[in-house]
Amino acid sequence: MAAIEDGFAAYHLFSQGYSYTYDDVIFLPHYIDFPTDSVQLGTRLSRNIPLNIPCVSSPMDTVTESHMAASMAALGGFGIVHSNLNASDQAALVRAAKSRRVPILSNPVFKSPSDRIASLDDFDSKPYVLVTESGAARSKVVGYVAKADWEKLPEKEVKIYDYMVSSSDYVPWNFDLERIGSYLEEKGRDVVAMVKDDEVVDLVSKEEVDTIKGYPKLGAGTVGPDGAWMVGAAIGTRDEDKERLEHLVKAGINAVVIDSSQGNSSYQIDMIKFIKLTYPGLDVVGGNVVTISQAQNLIQAGVDGLRVGMGSGSICTTQEVCAVGRGQATAVYKVASVASQFGVPVIADGGISNSGHIVKALTLGASTVMMGSFLAGSVEAPGTYEYQNGYRVKKYRGMGSLEAMTKGSDQRYLGDKAKLKIAQGVVGRVADKGSVLKFVPYTMQAVKQGFQDLGASSLQSAHNLLRSSVLRLEVRTGAAQVEGGIHGLVSYEKKSF
Numbered sequence: 228m229a230a231i232e233d234g235f236a237a238y239h240l241f242s243q244g245y246s247y248t249y250d251d252v253i254f255l256p257h258y259i260d261f262p263t264d265s266v267q268l269g270t271r272l273s274r275n276i277p278l279n280i281p282c283v284s285s286p287m288d289t290v291t292e293s294h295m296a297a298s299m300a301a302l303g304g305f306g307i308v309h310s311n312l313n314a315s316d317q318a319a320l321v322r323a324a325k326s327r328r329v330p331i332l333s334n335p336v337f338k339s340p341s342d343r344i345a346s347l348d349d350f351d352s353k354p355y356v357l358v359t360e361s362g363a364a365r366s367k368v369v370g371y372v373a374k375a376d377w378e379k380l381p382e383k384e385v386k387i388y389d390y391m392v393s394s395s396d397y398v399p400w401n402f403d404l405e406r407i408g409s410y411l412e413e414k415g416r417d418v419v420a421m422v423k424d425d426e427v428v429d430l431v432s433k434e435e436v437d438t439i440k441g442y443p444k445l446g447a448g449t450v451g452p453d454g455a456w457m458v459g460a461a462i463g464t465r466d467e468d469k470e471r472l473e474h475l476v477k478a479g480i481n482a483v484v485i486d487s488s489q490g491n492s493s494y495q496i497d498m499i500k501f502i503k504l505t506y507p508g509l510d511v512v513g514g515n516v517v518t519i520s521q522a523q524n525l526i527q528a529g530v531d532g533l534r535v536g537m538g539s540g541s542i543c544t545t546q547e548v549c550a551v552g553r554g555q556a557t558a559v560y561k562v563a564s565v566a567s568q569f570g571v572p573v574i575a576d577g578g579i580s581n582s583g584h585i586v587k588a589l590t591l592g593a594s595t596v597m598m599g600s601f602l603a604g605s606v607e608a609p610g611t612y613e614y615q616n617g618y619r620v621k622k623y624r625g626m627g628s629l630e631a632m633t634k635g636s637d638q639r640y641l642g643d644k645a646k647l648k649i650a651q652g653v654v655g656r657v658a659d660k661g662s663v664l665k666f667v668p669y670t671m672q673a674v675k676q677g678f679q680d681l682g683a684s685s686l687q688s689a690h691n692l693l694r695s696s697v698l699r700l701e702v703r704t705g706a707a708q709v710e711g712g713i714h715g716l717v718s719y720e721k722k723s724f
Contacts, residue, residue: 234699237560237591246554248539249584250708255699257682257692266675267685270594271572272305273482273510273532276457278449279303280671281589281686283574285599286310286461286486288609289623294332295607296324298663300449300456305595307459307484314471317460318478325455325479326428327421328401328448330439330607330664335430338362340369340388350374355418357430358391365426370394371418397422398431401454404445408436443668451481459512461486464494469501482510488537488545490514491521499528515576517558519565526565532572532594535562539577540599556591563592567690582670582723586677590689590698599623604657605666612659619659669723 234255241247270281282304284291288311291299296306308320323332336351338344339362350356354374359366370391377383380390398410400423411419411433421428439445449457459482460475462468472483483502485495490513502511513525514534522533538545538552546552553561555578563573572594579585579598588596602608603623610621660666681698683689692698703711713719 232699234701236696237693237698237700238564238696240700240702241557241560245557245702247556247702248554249556249578249587251554251702252556252587252700253703253707253711254587254590254681255701256680257698259679259682261679261684263672263675263679265684266678268671268674268678270686271532272459272574272595273512273572274570275510275531276305276449276482278305278595279446280667281585281593281595281674282667282671283307283595283597284602285576285597286459286484287599287603288312289621290599290603290608292609293320293323294330295602295605295609295663296320296458297327297332297456298330298607300324300458301330301445302664302667303446303449304667305449305457305459305482307461307482307597310461310463310468310471310486314474317471318474321458321460321475321478321480323428324458326400326423328403328454328456329407329421329431329436330445331429331431331435333430333432333435335427337364337366337427338372338387340386340391342387343384344372344377344387345383347374347378350377354432355430356387357420357427358387359427364428368395368397368420368422368427371420371430373417394419396420397427399423400428404436404439407431408433408440411436439662439664442662442664445664453479455479457481459484462498463487464492464498468498469505472502472506476506476509480509482512482532484512484534485514488515489551490516490534491518491524496524496528499525499530503529512574514574516562517553519561522562522565526569526571530571532574533562533566534574534576534597535559535593536575536577536597543577556587559588559593560591563690567592582673583677585670585674586681589674589686590678590681590683590693592690592693594686600657602660602663604660606662607664613656615656620656621659623655623657666723673723 268280270278272278280303284295284299284306286307286309288309291306291308296308299306335357336353338356338358356372358370359368370393372391397420400421418430418432420430451457460480461484462471499511510531512532512534513530515536516522517537535558539555559575566573574595574597575588575593576597579596579601585596604621612619612621683692
């Protein structure tokens, strides 16, 4: 009588000619002999960049700019600043993220004491105006004006020095939340400026500090040898991107991501070789790839990390338009299988909409997950909130959408030289998610619980269990997917935490 087995080994399941998404497959539970809090999610973005959590923000212009990059670093993850703007502005975003050790970015309005505040528009939707001697960031701080105080003034045409709160106090840029909070308490101030190299970096309020302290406690974060947050940036494969990279290196990037929807090209291979020759100490993440042969070509070229995914993002239409791509579960497993042999970490890019997808991506071999829609709509994502059908939302667009292509992202799809532009993405809206500083830690706790059910106490443990065929998988039918979700209710309210 043949032995009865549960499920399939991964190599068997993913060798049957099917392209599986995360929802198509399910892991079977293993044996638990440790508590949830013993699960360690420490990992690597690339060969030389360690992270405390396996989360990376996508280089999209509605996902990652300075605020998101600083916040991801504060959480122990990593942010990749998008390249859909000119090189000097992108470098400025990198410098802004690295010039603070708190996940706060207010972009203060500067005025001089002799200026006048004529209307609320002068506050630029900010609660404070920061007053410096010259009215610029690179100048001595002399005080501030609160919007609430200005609105109460009986006479608003007077110069700022007649009513501003005088204060030349400031804190160094590398003060953390605890030290800033203690300083504000000691001085009895509502706000304080942060200064680096005689330049005002930002204005931090007691309210902001107290709000963040109410979120799950932050750890050490992703900090480089210079004591600053570690931040990455995206570039393309054109000759002008070499000049862009020079700006970014001067700004202090810790990794560069070559941003292409199909990374297995002579253009990317040439760029990888150029970067490794010109900046040998800079980690290079190549991609995107979904096959073993694609991955092998980029590994041979010298990449330090691989980005996996083609057409799996919620706003991406590449598979529909071009009939090219791969189901994300299959892509991650196949690429990770070869990348692991060379010590190259894999970033699972796209298709993440819940903590279960993160568990699946990491267990299938990824070292990190790159998220776009999962982070879009957060406080830290670029853009302003608006209301649509009673919901508070933010814009979220694919870098392959025509709207984004007009800003320069068409080179990501090798279409910047084409006379006719063909969209490979859409523009949409996502609901307000609150702060990543709150929902990412809760998501990571859910991931830990998933790993515990798998009997894996770390990412490496999960990878070993999968490759040794101890962990087993099955394909879910459509009915099984329905059964595995919420069903049979007239109505319900879903709260993840």
